Amino acid sequence: MTSMTVVTPSTQHLDRESALEVLGLILKSRALEEGAIRWQRQGLIPGYAPCLGQEAAQIGIGWSMGPQDRAFPTYREAGVALALGVDMPAYMATHQGLWHGGLYDSGRTRLAPFQAVVAGSCLHAVGWALGQRMNGEDSVAVAFLGDGASSQGDVHEAMNFAATMGAPVVFYVQNNGWAISTPTAKQVAGGFVSERAAGYGMSAYRADGNDVEAVITASRAALDEARESQRPVVVEVMTYRRGPHSTSDDPGRYRSLQQEYEQGAVDPVDVATQQALAAGVEQAEADRLAEEARAWVEDLREKTVNAPHRPGDEIFDFVFQEPTETLTAQKAAWQEETDRD
Ligand SMILES: Cc1ncc(C[n+]2csc(CCOP(=O)(O)OP(=O)(O)O)c2C)c(N)n1
Numbered sequence: 001m002t003s004m005t006v007v008t009p010s011t012q013h014l015d016r017e018s019a020l021e022v023l024g025l026i027l028k029s030r031a032l033e034e035g036a037i038r039w040q041r042q043g044l045i046p047g048y049a050p051c052l053g054q055e056a057a058q059i060g061i062g063w064s065m066g067p068q069d070r071a072f073p074t075y076r077e078a079g080v081a082l083a084l085g086v087d088m089p090a091y092m093a094t095h096q097g098l099w100h101g102g103l104y105d106s107g108r109t110r111l112a113p114f115q116a117v118v119a120g121s122c123l124h125a126v127g128w129a130l131g132q133r134m135n136g137e138d139s140v141a142v143a144f145l146g147d148g149a150s151s152q153g154d155v156h157e158a159m160n161f162a163a164t165m166g167a168p169v170v171f172y173v174q175n176n177g178w179a180i181s182t183p184t185a186k187q188v189a190g191g192f193v194s195e196r197a198a199g200y201g202m203s204a205y206r207a208d209g210n211d212v213e214a215v216i217t218a219s220r221a222a223l224d225e226a227r228e229s230q231r232p233v234v235v236e237v238m239t240y241r242r243g244p245h246s247t248s249d250d251p252g253r254y255r256s257l258q259q260e261y262e263q264g265a266v267d268p269v270d271v272a273t274q275q276a277l278a279a280g281v282e283q284a285e286a287d288r289l290a291e292e293a294r295a296w297v298e299d300l301r302e303k304t305v306n307a308p309h310r311p312g313d314e315i316f317d318f319v320f321q322e323p324t325e326t327l328t329a330q331k332a333a334w335q336e337e338t339d340r341d
C-alpha cells in the first residue's frame, strides 16, 4: 500500500534543546550562503551554487539522518554538509577550485562526494542502498535531486530500479521553483514530483520546505519507513531558490524582483527563529547563536581562502585503480609541461 502524506504546516514540534541546535545550524547555513556569494564577488573563490532560502530544507533532512545513513548530494547541499558535521573548509575545496567533489572524508561524514551531473546522485544512491541491504545493514541512502532533475530519464531509472529491487532510498526532492532559468511549471508535469511516487509503488511525503519542523517530521517518517520496509520513499519539500542558480547566473534575465519578493516571501530563517522561541529558547540565546554564526563564517572564509593546493598530478591518480596507458601518457605530458613552466 502506498500513501501520500502532506506535512504543511508542521505537526510535531521540537523540544527546546533540539530547537536550539537546529536554529544554530540554520543561522550558520544562512551566514555561509550570504558569505560565499560575497567571497565570489570579491574574487576570493571562483564560483558557488547558493542554497539561500533552502536552509530549512537542508538542515532538516541532514539533522534527521541516522549515523548509518548516507547522503548523495548535488552541487547545492552546503546546508546538508553542515548538518552532517562535514569539515566545511574541505567541503568548500570544490568551490575554491582545489578539488572536484570536496576533500572531506565521505565515508566518515556520511556525505558522498558531491555531484554536478544532474540526477547522477540518484543512481549512486540506489546502488549503495542495495549493497547495504545485501550486507544486512539497516542503512538508508538519501538521494538529493531538484525539480529540474526530475525530468531526466536517470530519475525514472533510479526510482524504478529501487522499487523493483527493494532499495532503502529516500528520494529527497527540493522543489525550489527553478531549474536555472526554467520554472517548475515548465519542467514538472503535474506540478509535484511526489505525485509520481504512487506509480512506482512508493509512499510519498510532501512538506513545506520553509518550515524546518515540517521538514523534520517528513524526513524522520520517510527515513523510518525506508528503513523498516527496505523500500524507497519520496520526500518533496516545497521551497524557493532566493539567489541565483550559481554565481555565474543573472536571475534578472528571467524573473523580476517583484516575483522574487512574492514567491520568496516566507524566510525559513524567520520561521525557525519563531519556532525556537515557541519551544522556549530565549531571544538572547537566539542573538548569541546569530553572533556565533557570524564568527564561524569569518573563520571558514579564512580557512577556505588559505586552503593549501593539492598536488596537480593527483588528477590522474584517482581516475582508475590501475592507470591506463593513455592516462599514464597524459600524466607524463602534463608533468613535462609543468616542469617547463
Ligand atoms: C546531466 C546534466 N544535464 C544538464 C546539466 C546542466 N545543469 C546544471 S544545474 C541544472 C538545473 C537543475 O535544476 P534542479 O534539478 O531543479 O536543481 P537546482 O539547481 O534548482 O538545485 C542543469 C540543467 C548538468 N549539470 N547535468
Ligand SMILES: [Mg+2]
Pocket: 146, 147, 148, 174, 175, 176, 177, 178, 179, 180
Ligand atoms: Mg530546482
